[in-house]
Every structure is written in C-alpha cells, then in structure tokens.
Amino acid sequence: MNFRISILALVAVAVMSQSCVTTKKYDALQTKYNKLDSNTRDLRRQYLLTERNLAVSTNRVSSLEDQIASEKANVKSLQDALDKCLNSSNQGSVNISKLVDEINSSNKYIQQLVNAKNKSDSLNMVLTNNLTRSLSQQEMRDVNVQVLKGVVYISLSDNMLYKSGSYEISEKAGETLSKISKIIKDYKDYDVLIEGNTDNVPISQKNIRNNWDLSALRASSVVQALQNTYGVEPKRLTAGGRGEYNPIASNNTEEGKAKNRRTQIIITPKLDQFMELIDKAPENPQE
Structure with a gap:
C-alpha cells in the first residue's frame, strides 16, 4: 500500500514539473509573438505610407509619359510633312528649313520632359528617404510624411507635440523637432x-477665444x-492657423478628432524653373 502511494506521489511531482516547464515556454513564446506582432504592425504602417507615395509618383510619371507620347506623335507628323516637302519640287527651301527647326525643337522638348520626369521621381524619393530614415518607429506613429509634387507634408499629432490642452511644446517633442529642423536646414x-489644425x-x-486662436x-x-531652439532662419x-475647418477625418468619433488635431509642417522647394519646364509647352510648335 505504501509502495503504491509513493508511485502516485512521484507521478504527481512529474506532472507538476512538466506543467511548470510548459508554462515558461508558453510565456516565452507569447513574448516573442507580441514582439513579432508589434514589428508586423510597424512594417504594415510603413508599407501603407510607401504605397501612398508610390501612387502619387506613378500618377505624375503617367502624366509626363502622356506628354512625351504626344510630342513623339507631333515629331512623326512633322517628319512626314518634311518628307513630303522633299519629294515635291514646288516646295521652297525656306519651308524645309522651318520644318527641320520645328522637329529639332520638339525633340529638344521631349528630352526636357524626360529629364523633368526623372528629376521629379528622384526628388520625391530623396525627400521621403531623408525624412523617414531619421525617425524611430515610435516617432513614426505620431508623424506622417508625404511628398506630393515636390512639396513635403509632415503631419504631427498634438499628443506628441503639445502639453495636454495647451499650445506649449512638450519635452518629448524636442527630439522629433530637432530631426525635422535638420532636414529644413539641409x-x-x-x-x-507651419499650419495648426484642431x-x-x-x-x-482663458485668453483663448476659439479654435482659430x-x-x-x-x-x-x-x-x-x-x-529659437533649433536655429532655423x-x-x-x-x-x-486653420482652426477646425480643414479636417482630414470625421469629428463624429474620438479617433477622427485625434487625426484632426494636428500640426502640419509644409516644406516647399523653390524650383520655379523646374516647375515651368513641366507645365510649359513649346511655344507655337506648328507655326
């Protein structure tokens, strides 16, 4: 009888020991899973941001490619006219020379459009990379960066930027503003x-009349x-300030209100000649 009791006791101890090891392994696996899950969400967020920027760049490329195709068609039409002139004894050398000049002008403009497209793609990529690579994963949760047609939009949440219910800059915003200021100075x-939104x-x-203020x-x-702190000119x-009149989400939910409470830093390049090149067609190409 005592022998049987001893065996049962040993079995019980073995089961309890096995259960203890299983719990530790489970906790370790749960911790590892939580870490992987957090990393996955961060990667997903970065993927969505990159996907939005890629869509904007793709639209820009498509527009420029349409212009290039149009100009190539124009060149073909001019070339056909030139061939016709060369085959006709009644056409004078003045008209032929004019057609040659127009063909050369169109070819030059096509090359300008190609260069503009390449420059636009490179500009967007450089600006986005320079801004996002300096921000930590934690900062990226409160900072949204977009580059649209060469203009940089950096949206900062009020929870990160200001003290609660105040317009004073919080201490935790200092490191992020420092990184952004370096980009601005570069x-x-x-x-x-700088555009405030509520x-x-x-x-x-007291002393704040409304959301405009x-x-x-x-x-x-x-x-x-x-x-004063980061030395920007x-x-x-x-x-x-735009008050409550520039929302990006519905104010009917707390999540929407949180998105609307933001400050945007809008960085605009002085690329007048570059933008004129993109927007301006050759003058009187058919004359």
Whole structure:
C-alpha cells in the first residue's frame, strides 16, 4: 500500500514539473509573438505610407509619359510633312528649313520632359528617404510624411507635440523637432509653412477665444521653437492657423478628432524653373 502511494506521489511531482516547464515556454513564446506582432504592425504602417507615395509618383510619371507620347506623335507628323516637302519640287527651301527647326525643337522638348520626369521621381524619393530614415518607429506613429509634387507634408499629432490642452511644446517633442529642423536646414532654399489644425470641440480656456486662436498659437509655438531652439532662419518660416475647418477625418468619433488635431509642417522647394519646364509647352510648335 505504501509502495503504491509513493508511485502516485512521484507521478504527481512529474506532472507538476512538466506543467511548470510548459508554462515558461508558453510565456516565452507569447513574448516573442507580441514582439513579432508589434514589428508586423510597424512594417504594415510603413508599407501603407510607401504605397501612398508610390501612387502619387506613378500618377505624375503617367502624366509626363502622356506628354512625351504626344510630342513623339507631333515629331512623326512633322517628319512626314518634311518628307513630303522633299519629294515635291514646288516646295521652297525656306519651308524645309522651318520644318527641320520645328522637329529639332520638339525633340529638344521631349528630352526636357524626360529629364523633368526623372528629376521629379528622384526628388520625391530623396525627400521621403531623408525624412523617414531619421525617425524611430515610435516617432513614426505620431508623424506622417508625404511628398506630393515636390512639396513635403509632415503631419504631427498634438499628443506628441503639445502639453495636454495647451499650445506649449512638450519635452518629448524636442527630439522629433530637432530631426525635422535638420532636414529644413539641409534644404536651405525651401520655404516652410507651419499650419495648426484642431477638431470641432470648442476651446474653453482663458485668453483663448476659439479654435482659430488655438491653432494659430500652436503653429506659432512650433515656429518659435524652430527659430529659437533649433536655429532655423525666421525669414523662411510662416505660422498659420486653420482652426477646425480643414479636417482630414470625421469629428463624429474620438479617433477622427485625434487625426484632426494636428500640426502640419509644409516644406516647399523653390524650383520655379523646374516647375515651368513641366507645365510649359513649346511655344507655337506648328507655326
């Protein structure tokens, strides 16, 4: 009888020991899973951002390719006219010379369009990479970066940027603003607009009349931080407030309101000649 009790005790101890090891392994696997799940969400967020930027660039490339195709068709038409002139004894040398000049002009413009397309693609890629590679995964959760037609839009959440219910810059925003200021200073020929935005909840604080005031004060705080703390030239900076009137999501949910409470840093390159090249067609190509 005692022998049987001893065997049962040993079995019980073995089961308990096995259960303990299984729990530890489970906890380790659960921790590893949580880490992988977090990394997956971060990668998904970066993928969506890259996908949006790629869509914008693809649309731009498509537009330029259409212009190139149109100009190539024009060249073919001119070449046909030139061939016809060469085969006709009644056409004078003046007309032939004019057609040659028009063909050369169209070919030159096609090359300009190709160069503009390549420059546009390169510009968007460089700007996006320079901005995003300096931000940590944690910062990317509160910072949204987009490059549209050479203009950089950096959207910062109010939770990261300001103290709660205030327009004063929080301490945790310092590192992110420092990184953004380096980018701004690297591109010294760019103008910078700081634009404050709020949700539609009325503000109730002394000396702040409404959301117009709050958004403008927040933009001004960022401008002064960039100037006084991070050394950005003030003549490049503009502060503006748009209140609750520029929402990017519905104010009917807390999530939507959180998205609308943001400050945008809009960095605009001074590429006048480049933009004129893209928008301007050759003058009187058929004359």
